[in-house]
Amino acid sequence: MKVLFLNGPNLNLLGTREPGVYGRDTLADIEAQVRERAAELGVEIDFRQSNAEGQLVDWLQAAREGIDCVVLNAAAYTHTSVALRDAIAATGVPTIEIHLSNVHARESFRHRSLIAPVCRGIIAGFGKDSYRLGLEAAVRLGQASA
DSSP states (O other), X not given: OEEEEEEOTTGGGXXXXXXXXXXXXXXXXXXXXXXXXXXXXXXXXXXEEOSOHHHHHHHHHHTTTTOSEEEEEOGGGGGTOHHHHHHHHHHOOOEEEEESSOGGGSOGGGSOOSSGGGSSEEEESSTTHHHHHHHHHHHHHHHHHO
16 A cells, blocks of 8 residues: 655644644654554555645646555645645545644634545644554555455
8 A cells, every 4th residue: 555645835844833833843753753653554655745736736646646545734725725626536546634733723714624525534633643643544545445
């Protein structure tokens, strides 16, 4: 099984960006933890980050070839990007939306996700553990479809 982790804008600043909201772990720290858990589960992962919406769309489209599930932290694009929503719907690759913070306990503009209707599920509010939970959910989806 192969799982693609995609990370959107400003996630490259984790560890220094609003640590009270997002924690002190860097994206590299989180990736290392996910890789460790993936090895335990026998799952191959690919972990990417971009601040560019178009790059995320390109990676989603490419996921049709050889990716079993996408775990997506679209960050601010969650609430604004019809392009990401359409790319998820077009690929048919099961996608799990994740967030470090509980977006529903934050500003009202964060309460609406444009991508949620085309994702298999949402994991939010568990900090860095949202990524591990996303991986484990992806594995369960893969087992259910096998």
